[in-house]
Amino acid sequence: MNNSQGKVSLPVIKRLPKYYRYIAQLHKSGVATISSSELARMMGTTASQVRQDFNCFGGFGQQGIGYNVEVLEKEIGHLLFGHGEKLPTILLGAGRLGTAVSRFLTTDTNGYNLLAVFDIRQELVGHDLDGVPIHHIDELDEFCKANHPTVAVLCLPRESAKEVSGQLVELGIKGFWNFSHYDLSVAYPNVTVENAHLGDSLMSLGYRLRNK
Structure with missing residues (x-):
């Protein structure tokens, strides 16, 4: 409409x-x-x-x-x-948070197609998260140029997100679901960013409980 x-x-x-x-x-x-x-x-x-x-x-x-x-x-x-098309997506960070997020992306009908997961730990390469293959972060450029993802999910520490986000924008990423504490919306104003600050949500709950 x-x-x-x-x-x-x-x-x-x-x-x-x-x-x-x-x-x-x-x-x-x-x-x-x-x-x-x-x-x-x-x-x-x-x-x-x-x-x-x-x-x-x-x-x-x-x-x-x-x-x-x-x-x-x-x-x-x-x-x-959309009308059936799914947004090609990659996830960076295969830790506990990344594992939980990948499960959500692959089991919920939400309009995203998770293509690959990337991590710095060599021992994870070749394994998968919920059926999605894990690649080493060094393969990011080659993968993006071949598969053209438009969304990146960042389950990374702040500094790691800061280092890799510019590279992702140059590789064609148009949107971020950002779980790091690096403010991507300020760094890249022309890219769509959805920040997911779990700590902020928890602190807001605490404030509301203490100040009723």
């Missing part, structure tokens, strides 16, 4: 996965239609916000009786996952 109001703001984009989760569950439960007010109560927001968000993408065909749940799931799914 075409964006009817120019560039969509990041807060709206950030809400799309939550909409999708709730709507998919409604569809699975056999719910056929839902109003903006009902969906807003589930989301913890307002009916006006729901309508504004959906209007960014053309409104999703709202009728007087509410939104068609099956249509909502399909249309928001297309926005999040």
Whole structure:
């Protein structure tokens, strides 16, 4: 569905996965239609916000009786996952975090195709993570030039991410799912970055608990 109001703001984009989760569950439960007010109560927001968000993408065909749940799931799914094409992806770092992330990428339907994992440890080369082969980091250039991945998942320490990120951008990487603490969005403003700061999330939880 075409964006009817120019560039969509990041807060709206950030809400799309939550909409999708709730709507998919409604569809699975056999719910056929839902109003903006009902969906807003589930989301913890307002009916006006729901309508504004959906209007960014053309409104999703709202009728007087509410939104068609099956249509909502399909249309928001297309926005999040495309129309069947999967983004070619590589993962750097085969430690505990990388292992957990690779399992998520290979078992969840999320629009990504994990092609390869890279690590500095020679003893891991030739093994795999969830069926995805592990390569030595020295093979990164050759692999990227041959397979043209567009997404890199960084499960690396800050300094390692800082060292390799420029190389990845030069090799054609357009987006990062970044678990390091290196601020890629500042270093490469023309590359799309999704930072996943687990520590920040945990500290936010602590603040909210202590300051109720």
